[in-house]
Amino acid sequence: MTAEATAAPELTRYQLTEAELAGTPRRRLGLAILSIQTIRRFEKWLLDNAGLVHGPLHSSIGQEATATGAALALRSSDWLTSTHRAHHDVVAKLLLAATPADFDPFAADAVTEGMADPVQRTLAEIMGLEQGLCHGRGGSMHLWDRQGGVMTTAIVGGGIPPAGGYALASKLRGTGDVGVAAFGDGASQIGAFHEAAALARAWGLPLILLLENNHYSVATSVQETAGFTRLATRARGYDMPAIVVDGMDPIATYEAMARAREHAVAHGPVLVEAITYRYYHQNGPLPGSAFKYRSKDEERDWRARDPAVAWPRSLLEAGLLTADEVQHVQGLANALVARCVAALTVETEDGPAIPPELYPPVEDAHRGMLGPGLPDLAPELVDETPDPGAEPMTYTEAIQGVIGRALEREPEAIFLGEEVGHLGGGVMGLTKAAVASRPAQVLSTPICENGFSGAALGAALAGMHPIIEFMYPDFTLEATDQLFNHIAKSRYMYGGDHDVPIVARTQISRGRGYGPQHSCDPAGLFTSYPGWRVAAPTTPADYVGCWNAAMLSRDPVLIIDDHRLAKTTGVLPSAGFDHVVPMGKPRLVRPGRDVTVVTWGYASTRVAEVVAELAGRGIEAEVLDPRWLDEASFPRAAVLESVGRTGAIVIAEDAQHTLSMGARLLDHLQPDLHPLLRTAPRRVTGLDAYSPVSKPLETYVHIQDDDIRAAIVAAAGKDEA
Amino acid sequence: MSTPIKMPNLGAETDEARVGNWLKGVGDTVMEGEIIAEIETEKANVDLEMPATGRLTEILIEAGTDAKVGTVLARYDEA
Numbered sequence: 001m002t003a004e005a006t007a008a009p010e011l012t013r014y015q016l017t018e019a020e021l022a023g024t025p026r027r028r029l030g031l032a033i034l035s036i037q038t039i040r041r042f043e044k045w046l047l048d049n050a051g052l053v054h055g056p057l058h059s060s061i062g063q064e065a066t067a068t069g070a071a072l073a074l075r076s077s078d079w080l081t082s083t084h085r086a087h088h089d090v091v092a093k094l095l096l097a098a099t100p101a102d103f104d105p106f107a108a109d110a111v112t113e114g115m116a117d118p119v120q121r122t123l124a125e126i127m128g129l130e131q132g133l134c135h136g137r138g139g140s141m142h143l144w145d146r147q148g149g150v151m152t153t154a155i156v157g158g159g160i161p162p163a164g165g166y167a168l169a170s171k172l173r174g175t176g177d178v179g180v181a182a183f184g185d186g187a188s189q190i191g192a193f194h195e196a197a198a199l200a201r202a203w204g205l206p207l208i209l210l211l212e213n214n215h216y217s218v219a220t221s222v223q224e225t226a227g228f229t230r231l232a233t234r235a236r237g238y239d240m241p242a243i244v245v246d247g248m249d250p251i252a253t254y255e256a257m258a259r260a261r262e263h264a265v266a267h268g269p270v271l272v273e274a275i276t277y278r279y280y281h282q283n284g285p286l287p288g289s290a291f292k293y294r295s296k297d298e299e300r301d302w303r304a305r306d307p308a309v310a311w312p313r314s315l316l317e318a319g320l321l322t323a324d325e326v327q328h329v330q331g332l333a334n335a336l337v338a339r340c341v342a343a344l345t346v347e348t349e350d351g352p353a354i355p356p357e358l359y360p361p362v363e364d365a366h367r368g369m370l371g372p373g374l375p376d377l378a379p380e381l382v383d384e385t386p387d388p389g390a391e392p393m394t395y396t397e398a399i400q401g402v403i404g405r406a407l408e409r410e411p412e413a414i415f416l417g418e419e420v421g422h423l424g425g426g427v428m429g430l431t432k433a434a435v436a437s438r439p440a441q442v443l444s445t446p447i448c449e450n451g452f453s454g455a456a457l458g459a460a461l462a463g464m465h466p467i468i469e470f471m472y473p474d475f476t477l478e479a480t481d482q483l484f485n486h487i488a489k490s491r492y493m494y495g496g497d498h499d500v501p502i503v504a505r506t507q508i509s510r511g512r513g514y515g516p517q518h519s520c521d522p523a524g525l526f527t528s529y530p531g532w533r534v535a536a537p538t539t540p541a542d543y544v545g546c547w548n549a550a551m552l553s554r555d556p557v558l559i560i561d562d563h564r565l566a567k568t569t570g571v572l573p574s575a576g577f578d579h580v581v582p583m584g585k586p587r588l589v590r591p592g593r594d595v596t597v598v599t600w601g602y603a604s605t606r607v608a609e610v611v612a613e614l615a616g617r618g619i620e621a622e623v624l625d626p627r628w629l630d631e632a633s634f635p636r637a638a639v640l641e642s643v644g645r646t647g648a649i650v651i652a653e654d655a656q657h658t659l660s661m662g663a664r665l666l667d668h669l670q671p672d673l674h675p676l677l678r679t680a681p682r683r684v685t686g687l688d689a690y691s692p693v694s695k696p697l698e699t700y701v702h703i704q705d706d707d708i709r710a711a712i713v714a715a716a717g718k719d720e721a
Numbered sequence: 722m723s724t725p726i727k728m729p730n731l732g733a734e735t736d737e738a739r740v741g742n743w744l745k746g747v748g749d750t751v752m753e754g755e756i757i758a759e760i761e762t763e764k765a766n767v768d769l770e771m772p773a774t775g776r777l778t779e780i781l782i783e784a785g786t787d788a789k790v791g792t793v794l795a796r797y798d799e800a
Contacts, residue, residue, distance in 0.1 A: 050730045051791075284730055290767040296754070 001171075001443050003204025003268050010241040011232055014259070016252035022320065024251050028072060029321060030105030030329050032250040033312055035068040035095055037333035038119065039088045040308040045341060046087075046126065047285040052345070052354055054128050055139050060088035062279035065307035066212050067092040067182075069253025069274075073261055075177060079149040079166040079462070081159030082182040084141040085278070086152040087126070089182050094118035094148035105329045111336050118148055120340040127344060130360040134495035137368075144494035151461065151494070155485050156217075157183060157192035160209070161454020162486065164196045167205035167264075168455055169462035172414065178264045179458065182210040186217025188231050192481065195451025197269065201238040202446050204268035208260045209235075211273045212247060218282045219293035232273035240269050247274030248305045277302040368496015369530055370632055371554035374582050381548075381580045384541065384587070386571035393572065395565045398540035400425070402547045403467075404433025405577035407441045410465055410551070415442045416452045417469030427471060428507060428563075449475050453482035453504075457490065460502045465551070470506040472514070473522040473560070487556050488531035499554035500531075503547075508562040508601070510654065510702060516690030521601075521655035526558045527630045527664065533557045533583060534630045536600045540570040542627055545581025552580065564602045583633035592622035594716040595648040598639060598665070600625050603654040603684070603703050610708045619716045622646055629661055631668050640672050647678035648715040654703040657688035682711040723778055725793040729769065731762050738762045739787050740794060743780060750776045750800065758784075758794070775799040 043061045050057055060067070067088035074080065076097035082089040098115045118133075125132025126140045133145050141154035153159045160181040167179035187193055188211055200207040211231055215222055222229050235242035241263060245256035253274055260270045279299065281288045289296045304310060312330075315321045345352035393401070407413050415434055417426070421444040425432030434442050445452040449470065456466035470476050476483060483504075490500050510519045526532045533555055535546035543561060550557035573579045581587075589604070590611060599607045604625055611621045622642050626635050643649050649669075651662035662683035666673065673681070687701040731738055741759040745751050751771040758769040775797040782794045 286729060286731065286767055290770070291765050292768075 001203045003202060011236065012241070012243050014243050014245045014252060014256040016246070016249060016255060018318070020255065021251055021318065026106070026321070027104065028251070028254070029315060030325070031096060031099065032068050032072060032254075033326060033329040034105050034111075034333050035071065035092045036064040036250060036307050036311070037330045038095060038336055039064040039067065039091045041334055041337040042091055042119070042123065043087055045337060047280070049352055050285065052127055052352065053140065056283040057140060058085040058283045059280045060085050060278065062302065062306070063212060063214060063247070063276045064088050064092075065250040065311065066247035066253055066274040066276045069247070069250040070180065070182070070210055070257045071096040072250065072254045073257035074180065077149060077175070077177045078180060079151070079163065079177065079458075080180045080182060081163040082150070082152045083156065083159060083184060083187065084152075084154045085184065086143060086182070087122070087140070090122055090143050090150050090152060091119055093150050094122060094145060097148040105332060106325050108332065111332055116336055116339060118145060119336060120343055121145075123340045124344055124358070127354060129344060129354070129358045131358065134493060135364065136360045137495060138493045142493045146461075146498060153486060155481055157187040157190035158454070158481055158486055159183065160187070160192050160196040161199075161451050161482055162458035162461065164200045164205055164207050164451070165455035165458020165460070165466070166462050167200060167207040167458075168203065169459045169464045170206055171203070172464070176265055178206040178208055178261055180208045180210055182212055184217065185211065185213045185215065185222045185231055186225060188234055189225055192450055192454065195448035196454065197238045197240070198446050199448055199451045199455060200269035201240055203443075206264040207269040208257065208264050209269060209271040210257070211271060212276055213273055214276050214278045216278070216288065216294070219288070219291060221293075232271055235271040238269070240271060242271040242273060244273045244275065247276030248307050249311065250307065279303065369492050370533070371491065371499055374549060374552050374580070377580055377582065381575050381578060382582065383575065384573050386541070387574040387576070390571050390576070392569040393540050395540050395543060395561070395568050395570075396430070398543045398570075398572070399430045399561060400433045401577050402544045403431055404437055406467070406547065406551050407434045407438035411441070412463070413441060413465040413467060413551070414459065415467045415469065416445050416456060418445055418447055418471050420444055420469055426469070449479035450482050453479040454486065456502050457482060457487050457500070460500055461490070461498070465501050467503040467505065470504065472509055472518045473506045474517050474520050476506065476522055476525070484529045488529040491531060491555065500556050501554050502556040503550045504556065504558045506558070506560060508560060510562075510602070510691050511564055511698065513693050513695060513698060515693040519691035520659060521560070521653070522558065523560060523629050523661050524655060524659040524664070527661065530631065531556065532630060533628065533633045534560070535628050535633075536560045537581070537627055538565065538600050538604050538625055539568070541572050541579060542581055542587060542625070544572060544577055545579045546627060548578060548580045549582055553583070560601070562602045565605070568605070581627055583628050584635050586627060586635040586638045587625040589623035589625050590621070592620035592646065594620050594646055594718060595622070595650060595712055596639065596642040596646045597621050597623045597650045597652060597712060598626055599623065599652040600627065600629070601654060603652045606703055606705055607652050607708055610705050610712065614709065614712060619713060619718065621712055621716070634665065634668060636669060639669060640676065643673060643676045647676060648717060649673070649677065650682045650684065650711045650715045652684040652703065652708055652711070654686050656690065657685045660685040679715050679717040682715045684708050684711045723796045723798055724773070724775070726757070726769070726772065726795045726797065728760070728788045728790050728792045728794055730790045731760070731767060735762050735764075736790050737787055738790070740782050740784055741766060742784050745777055747777050747780055751797070769794075771797070773799055
C-alpha cells in the first residue's frame, strides 16, 4: 500500500465569503440551526439535571458549530471517532445521518422518528439506560453506533488510530467513505495522534484529522502545552495539507470539511483545525473562569460569537432567513429534546427522575465480555488424528502455511506488521506463503505498534478481518492503549453485541541473547485483560488449529509461538491447514496416574524429557497441554477431571515468575481443585529475572529440568521405585 | 419573590464543597455575574456568581462551612 508524493503541503486558512454564505442552500442553513440547537438543548438539559447522570459530563457547549459543520459535510456511511467530550459530535453525526433527503426543516412540523431515535438513544446512554446506544455500559464518554458511524473513547487520542483503520477499510474496499478523527488540542501532543498520522500518510488513507481546538486541555492553554498556538502546522511534519477554519461558524466548517473530504478520498489524509471554544470548564456547569485559568473577558468575547445565538442572528441580518424560519427550526430542536427527555424521565416533586425499569437488568452486567464462541464445526475439521498420508512438517512451516491459507480463504483478511511484506516473508520468514500468494493483503507498517493496533480495531469494526504481528512480545507494551483500553473493552463497553475479530500474533524469543526487552512471555499480560483470548500452541497441528479457531472467533485472539519450537516437527490431521482446535479443548500429551502436569510451549518440551525419565523410576505423570490460556478458554473441566484421578497438579511454564500464568490458573481452578488434591499444588517457572544477555545467565534464568523433576516428584507424593 | 442560590455541582469528583468567603452581604444589590462568594473544593477554588441581578436577602451557610451540592446557600430578590 502506497501513497502518492505531494508537493510541499499546504496550510490554508479557509475564510467563508459573503457570496459563499449567500449561495448556501437554505436547507443546509436550516439543518445547521437544527443540529446546533438540538445539541445546545441536549447539553443544557444534562447540565441542569446532572444528578440523573452517573459520572462526569464534559459539556460541548460552545463547540456545536464545529460538529455540525463537519457532520453536514459527511456521508452517513463515513465514520467519526471522537473523545470524552463528544456529545456534540455524536448528536450532529447521528441526527444528520438519519435526516431524510426530502426533510425540509422549514416545513416539517417535527423531526422524523428516524431522526429522533438516535438522539434519544444517545441521551439514554449518557444516563446509563438499557435503550442507550451501548445499553448503559459506555455512558457519556464511550458511545458507539454502527449505523450512524460513530465511536467515542475516553482516552485522549485513542480514537485517532481506529479512524485510520476505518479509512484503511474504505480504501481497500474502494467505498469512497472517509474516516474522521475528531480530537482536541490536547490530543495533538500524544503519540496516538502522531502514529495515526504517520500511518495514514504512508498509506494515503482517506482520513480527516479534525482538530477541534477549544484552546484548553482541562486548565492548560494551548500555548502552555504546545509552546505555540497554530496546531495545524503539525500537519507539515507528515507532509499533509491542513485547513484552518472558524469552528464557531457551521457553514465555514462545512466548506472546509467538504474540501478536506474531497482531498482525503482522492489523495490521502488532511488535517482540519477548527478554532472553537468550550464555554464551560472541563466538566460540570461552571465556566472556566470560575477556576481562574482564564478570564471572564475572554469568555465574553467568545460568547459574543455563540453559534446558537449570534450565528442565527447573523443570518437574519444578512436577510438569508426570516425570524419565523429560525424560530420554527429552533422549535423543532426544542421539541426533539423535550420528546427524548419525556421518554426517559418522569416528573416528580423533586424534578425529573428516571423510572427504574429503564435501567439495564443487572443480570446483563457480565453479558458481552466475549462473543458467542465458534460456530458448529464439521467433525473432520476438529479430528486430531494425524493424516497417515501426510509428511511431517516443522512448526515454522505450519505457521507459514496457515497464515497463507487464511489470507487465501478470506479476501478481507489483512496482515499488518513491521516488515511483514518484506524480506520474502518478514524478519522471521513467517509470512512467506502469504507474501507469495496474497501480497496485496500483507501490509508492512511503519514502526507504530499503537497506530497499527488501533487501525486493526477500526478495520475490524468496519467488518474486515485484521491480523496484527508484533515482532517481539515486549513491543506489545508500545500498543497497550489500543490493545487493552480499546480492543479488549470494545465489545463490552459498546454494548456487547458487535464483533471485534482481530488476530494478533507474536513470538517468544527467550534463548537468543536478545536480552530483557525482547524476551517476555506475553500470556500473563494479555490474560489480565478479559476480552482477549490467548492461545499458546506447542505443535504444528496445534498452531494450525488454534490459528483457525482464532480466525473463526469473533473476539480478539493473541496467538503466541516460541522460536525454540521452530524446528520441531509434527503431522497435521487430514483437514490440513483447515484444522481447528476449539477454545477449551486441551491435548492429552501423555496419560498417567500419579500427577497431572499442565504445561505448554517450550516448557512442555522440557517436561516431556523429565516425565519420560521419571516413568522409568515408577512415577507416571499425566501431561495436559491446555493450548488456550485465558480464563474463558482454558480447559478447566478437563484439568479438574485429570486431577480427580491423579490427586496432584504441577503447572510448568517458562515465563518469568511474576509474569507467569500458574498462580492465576490455580486460582481459576479453585474452589473445585482443593478437595481433589492429595498434595500441595506446585508451580515451575523461570526465575524472576528479565532474560539477561550473557549466555550462561540466560540459560540459568529459564525453566530448569531439575525444578520440573523436583516438583513432579513432590506432587506425586510417592516413593520412587 | 425570594430565589435560592444553591451550592453548584462542581463536576463529578465531589458532591460537597466549602463556602470559603462571602464577598457580598445581606442587603447588597448585586449585578448578574458578579462574584458573591468563593467556593473551595479539594481540587480548586471557584467563584460563585450572582445568577441574576438582585438584592441578597439571606445568607444561610456561613463562611468556612461545608455544604452538599444543591444546598441553598443564600436567597435574593430579583431586581
